[in-house]
Amino acid sequence: MPVALSSDIPPATVIPLQTPSGPMALWRSASGRLSMSADRCPHRGMRLSHGFVRGEALSCIYHGWSYSQDGHCLRIPAHPDLEPPAAIRVATATVCETGGVVWLALAQTESQPPRFSHHTPLRSLAFAAAPTAILVALNGRASADGSMQGELAGLSVILLCAPQPDGTSMVHVLAPSDATLEERLAISSATEALRRTAETALATEAAA
């Protein structure tokens, strides 16, 4: 499933994400490698998304324990001479990046995330609506890969919707790669209008 846009996560940063497997921390090392781990430090439960990236490791903000991309604890600052036991590790998940979108592999899967040859990421927005309501509001088509195609501001767009545990959706908008700045701005405001429609439809449905 799509979880973020590559541009949301520059080198040496970490962000929190809600996923079907629970709260996760998505981070990019200084050299640009992307990893995802559970958002919970095995030491004393601090959220790792509040931590910091140094070099190729993610460190917890509470006591500074640091973790490699495969989740192993590399260093315990309180005991600098101790080699952390291999048993200390944080759960990880598989992520990959294509065309400016970050994908989380939900299960052991061989399949590659979809590639969109004519579209590039524009922006991400949170919708207080489920993907089905968004599809209706867009009046678009859903593909087997989970993406939605439709038109906004008269231009062809692709929406990638990541349902959140609280019933809302994170929507990543892809615009035609050759769109001009003006067209991109138009799609951007049309997306906000789409959000209002999808959220109102939901409210009307709830009231009925």
Place this chain on the structure above:
Amino acid sequence: MTTGAMRDEWYPVGLRSKVDAGGQQTMLMGEQIRLRETPGGAVAVETADGRALPVVVGHGHVWTSLGQPTRPLFAIPEADQPGRRLVEVGVVRVRCSPLRAVENFLDIAHFPFVHTDILGAEPHTEVERYEVEIREKEDEVWATKVRFYQPQAAKSASGGITTDYMYRVPAPTCSVLYKTCPARPGEWDVITLFVQPLTEELCDVWPWMALYDDVTPMTDLIHFQQMIFLQDRSILENQIPRRLPLDPGMEIPTRADLTSVAYRRWLKRHNYTYGAQLVAQ
């Protein structure tokens, strides 16, 4: 949720200096309570349905209990020594278990990362071996011979020093810290953390201090301590699970965590479980 054995303990519910005849409302373990000064100058505390609760005034605060405390409020003899300044820091509300708040106070390994350049700084991150015991006679948790390098240990300290500490847990939601006194070598500054459990996942923290420091303005002392606790709050509100696991469960303690391990063991032994996570998650 039942309040368990913690019901019969004393809890801070306000600064004595702030209670007047007009009274004030607060909460203790999920129950609304009301504090007011009586015409005779004493303090009365009662529940919403008018039940009078036991009251004691000590260490700058008003203490009460929903149950029947079997022992007096713990003493802090050092705080009574002449020449100390008593600092009422006030209150910090934290969305966390009251037990998590105490455990964090007992922890030194976080200083370089949470109180960067104040109570600790890299690369001085090592926690040397220290001693921890549960003193049976007093029924208290004690950690002694704790040493840590600090860039600015107190408002009155200029430059880095290795600071000695002792920690004491005399009640399930209270801790007293004794710390090298920069202004008077050989004496200990007293810094306390009194925690009022509002619910199992919400607390009011009342730091209080008894210091040898005649120089620093009172507002600076208060601001220094408030800043420290606001830094701690950003941690405490983001730990999973919210309640304190009494068994390690999914957590991994190391030698630096011995005080925390003893504190959890002591809580468990007494059935002090308000704010505790009983099933590992």
